[in-house]
Amino acid sequence: MKTMQPIARFDLAFSLLCLQHRFNLPVARVSKAVSHTGDGHLYAVIGLLSWWFEPRAGQAFLMVGLLAFLIELPIYWLVKNSFKRRRPAQISHLLTSYITPSDQYSLPSGHTAAAFLMAVLMDHFYPDLGVACFAWAGLIGFSRILLGVHFLTDIVLGALLGVSCALSAIYLMAG
Template identity: 65%
Template sequence: MRTIEPVAKFDLAFSTFCLQHRFNQQVANVSKAISHSGDGHLYIVIGLLAWFFDGLVGQLFLLAGLIAFAIELPIYWFLKNSFKRRGPEELSALLPAFITPSDRYSLPSGHTAAGFLMATLIGAFYPALTEYALLWASLIGVSRILLGVHFFTDVVIGALLGITCANIALSVTSGVS
């Protein structure tokens, strides 16, 4: 356990820096809107719109998304319930949480995983949108920190999980056409 102590200390210091300032309520208001865009509803809409309007490419995009989420969700739940890492609001009474977390544990960030999963797929199927999709996913991750429900490493591991699952799904669907 001593090997993760420096990481835990960094996470707590970073969260303290992000959450203990006089503008934290204003930042949280913006962060709530950004975080809400990563709740999952928008991903369904994007997949269905691609399927409906973009022929075979849209169908493959939707298929890759379904496969990626079918891979990501069980891994996400396994990791959450294995690590059982408490979030910033539980570890320090001084740190505010501006929303109620969507689940009990903080590692990995599911919102970030889903955001980077979608950004990776969007980048693969619609390369002109790559920068926007990655910016959006990054903002979702940052918003989770600024809302006080995740640590920095929760977000990084969530991003890696999402990218990995999207790439697995892309390799599975690469032969389909």
């Protein structure tokens, strides 16, 4: 585990940089609103609206999305419960958590995985919205750091998980 120590030190330093400033509370309020858009409700609404307004493409979008989440959720759960990485506020008393996370462990970020999964799907099915969706997914990931519930590597691995699962589902449904 000594190979992980430089990563852990970097993560801690980055979190301290992000959370130790005089604008913590206003930033946390905005971050909470951004993070809330990644809670999952919006994904279901997007899928159903897509199906409603574009029955053929929307149905494909919805089916690929469901498959992607069926792939992502067990992997997310397995990784999170295997690594059992403590959250930032549990590791250092210098870090504050501005929300109560839904589970105990931080690696990977489920919000980030889901947001990047949706960004890939939106980019695939609705390319004109791709850049905006990736920017939104990145904001969700960064908001989780600014809320003190994730480290940078949790976000990076969450994004990789989401992108991989979305691409896998697209590939599986295509042929």
